[in-house]
Amino acid sequence: MESSILPTMIRLRASANSFLSQFEPLAIVVVPIVSFLIARVLQSFIQVIQERGLKATIIGFFMTLVKLVPGVKKHIDAEKQKIVDKLQSSGKSLRGDWKTELPNTGLGTRVLEQMKDFKQKDPAWQGKCSGTVYIGGNESEGHFSLINEACSMFAHTNPLHLDVFKSVVRFEAEVVAMTGALFGSKEKASGGEICGNMTSGGTESILLAVKSSRDYMRAKKNITCPEMIIPVSAHSAYDKACQYFKIKLWRVPVNKEFQADVKAIKKYINKNTIMIVGSAPGFPHGIIDPIEELGELAFSYGICLHVDLCLGGFVLPFARKLGYPIPPFDFTVQGVTSISADVHKYGLAPKGTSIVLYRNHEIRKVTSLLITEWSGGLYVSPTIAGSRPGSLVAGAWAAMLSLGQEGYLEHTREIMEASKRIQKGVKEIPELFIVGRPDMTIVAFASNIIDIFEVNDILSSKGWHLNPLQRPNR
Structure with a gap:
């Protein structure tokens, strides 16, 4: 067979x-x-x-499949619209009797009485707000009065007009120079060409640093399809910058210490990469990224490295002098091309004052706008804003000079010690744990036992306004 x-x-x-x-x-x-x-x-x-991450990817894939079921996507969209409608209606109720047009007869000085009345209805924020106001304690009242007087004195000035308001132009130059000195301009390793401008806040400083990097790398390497790599802990201002300036953004997971993962970032570098980013410290967890390693990486690939010092700019230099183990974070690190630092945070200046610094004039010059053909004459602007409030520049200058090195050292000593006390208190609560190892004054805490968002709601009801975090929930 x-x-x-x-x-x-x-x-x-x-x-x-x-x-x-x-x-x-x-x-x-x-x-x-x-x-x-x-x-x-x-x-x-x-x-x-x-x-x-694997978990988020699986959940995302599952949600995509669920939406393919007939009627599910329509139901989800309807629920989203309900939330939008609720927010809009609550906004209208909040506005209540808000004024919508000018009064026929002006109130004169009586307007100050109304302003005082409105101010009294705001919650008491002194010492109870996270990421909002950075000065409190017994000295705050006198410092506020000094800043208010300085701002009032220059309330109608504008540094855009260099020939008219020479005083605030000088103030800005000196604030930039004094801040640059904190970040290594006097040290040989920095190159000694550090320059920059004052801005309206950390977001504008970051926007300018990103735009400068984009234009600089276009001129240097002819990169026309720019890409940027940042850790997931980096500020949302980078998302805004990439939307504004048409840059492809890669967000890379942090390591187990909640720091920028240098090896992971390296994997994303390609011929279109213009810059990478590190924070000192990051806003969510108060942890300093490995700036030295990021600097080596950026320098070896010939790309830009921006260091976000918006939180740490006016703490880390003084914490180091006080003996805290602060790793290198500024222009003394080879590869760092730009830095952003907020004076209105721990610099104790009025709200709306930040600084963007560049390693040299070659990087900075691509940011400045110079229009020579306009019928209105020559127009030069080094920042996103044209006209700028000279009052805030004056307020920052006054804050820095009034405090001086000794004032900032004392302030840093107090807030670093307060941070250690907070960490100690959190560790004494069995249900809570501290996220990573905070390097500065930001302390993120979480729980594997209780709903941390519910804890935050209870704190808010008692007048404590903290910043809830997510992914992971903190």
């Missing part, structure tokens, strides 16, 4: 080979294409996992 089956199998195999051979030319073309497409899909899937 076996002898009769064998010839049959041979004939069938021959027939099959003959049939398949007809498709061989097609297979030569199709198989590589299919293989390429499968490889790209797998690469994209792996990339998404690297960006968002």
Whole structure:
């Protein structure tokens, strides 16, 4: 029987080979294409996992599948619209009797009485707000009075007009120079060309640093499709910058210490990369990224490195002098090309004052706008804003000079000690734990036992306004 089956199998195999051979030319073309497409899909899937994490990727994939079920997407969209409608209606109720047009007769000085009445209805924020106001304690009242007087004195000035308001122009130059000195301008390693401008806040400083990096790298490497790599802990201002300036953004997960993962960032660097970012410290957890390692990486690839010192700019230099183990974070690190630092945070200046600094004039000059053909004459602007409030520049100058080195050292000593007391208190609560190892004054805490958002709601009801974090929830 076996002898009769064998010839049959041979004939069938021959027939099959003959049939398949007809498709061989097609297979030569199709198989590589299919293989390429499968490889790209797998690469994209792996990339998404690297960006968002395995858990978030699986949840996202599951939600996509759920939305394919008839009626589900429509229901989700309807629920979203309900939330939007609720927010809009609550906004209208909040406005209540808000004025919508000018009064026929002006109130004169009586307007101050109304302002005082409105101010009294604001919650008491002194010492109870996180990430909002950075001065409190017994000395705050006198410092506020000094700043208010300085701002009032220069309330109608504008540093855009260099020839008219020479005083505030000088104030800005000196604030920039004094801040640059804190970040290494006097040290040989920095190159000694540090320059910059005052801005309206950390977001504008970051926007300018990103734009400068984009334009600088376009001139240096002819990069026309720019990309930027940042850790997930970096501020949302970078998302805004990328939307404004048409830059592709890669957000990379942090390491187990909640720091920027240098190896992960390196994997994303390509021919279109213009810059990477580090924070000192990051806003969510108060942890300093490995700036030295990021500097080495940026320098080796010839790309820009921006250090976000908006929180730490007026603490870290003084904390180091007080003996705290602060790692290198400024222009003394090779590879750092720009820095942002807020004077209106721990610099104790009026709200609306920040600084963007560049390693040299070559990087800075691509930011300044120079219009020579306008019928209104020559127009030069080094920041996003044209006209700027000279009062805030004067207020920052007054704050820095009134406090001096000794004032900032004392202030830093107090807030660093307060941070240690907070950490000690959190550790004494069994249900809570501290996220990572805070380097400065920001302390993030969480729980694996209780709903941390519910804890935040209870604190808010008692007048404590803290910043809730997410991914992971903190």
